């Protein structure tokens with residue numbers, strides 16, 4: 296997969312992609328990440344990429360010409376004819392990123408991510424240049440660099456082969472519609488707090504059962520909304536009924 300990131304703060308992005316999984320993904324050749332400075336596509340003396348909003352008001356707006364030129368330049372880097380990227384604009388007004396959509400993005404061969412800044416971009420960029428606007432949540436950041444990195448990290452770890460064991464992505468929260476079970480590591484006992492006995496038993500079937508139960512319990516307690524769409528087996532549903540009555544019992548005995 297190839298990801299091109301367009302930003303007026305390239306150092307913010309290049310600093311972050313040289314570590315951990317993103318570094319490994321690039322070294323293994325599975326993900327190619329190219330950072331572009333939008334200022335390279337501004338032609339005035341000051342290399343300006345923003346201007347005052349028409350109609351007045353606070354803040355600056357990102358100009359459309361440098362963004363169009365930057366995306367056209369990137370499109371021209373296609374290795375084969377007809378190859379075309381999905382162009383994404385980071386925006387708090389966009390579709391909210393979730394694991395299911397990240398999985399779809401990870402199947403694409405080529406992604407371009409535009410980082411907005413200031414008050415955002417000239418509306419014609421949204422209308423004429425961008426295929427999708429993506430938000431990372433209902434809050435407003437100063438710029439699109441951190442959202443672009445969030446999108447990149449979420450997607451890159453889903454590209455087959457990027458994570459060591461394919462299993463770790465498959466078991467992550469949201470992958471099967473549930474939150475993941477808790478984790479423990481050595482020491483088995485710390486200040487009198489023990490890790491669950493079953494995890495030390497070596498009994499794989501029992502461990503898998505415990506983990507599934509904890510995953511159901513955690514989802515029920517923290518994100519019950521996810522249970523409405525999660526794919527649950529008959530065994531899961533029975534387990535959930537048990538969890539629900541155990542918790543109700545605990546609540547009534549505390550009253």
Ligand SMILES: C[S@@+](CC[C@H](N)C(=O)[O-])C[C@H]1O[C@@H](n2cnc3c(N)ncnc32)[C@H](O)[C@@H]1O
Nearest residue numbers: 385386387411414415430431435436438439442
């Ligand atoms: C200060 S914000 C602009 C917000 C804009 N005035 C509005 O109210 O919708 C500047 C840039 O940061 C990025 N950004 C801010 N919050 C974001 C979010 N939640 N998700 C994705 N991008 C975001 C976008 O690229 C946006 O253009």
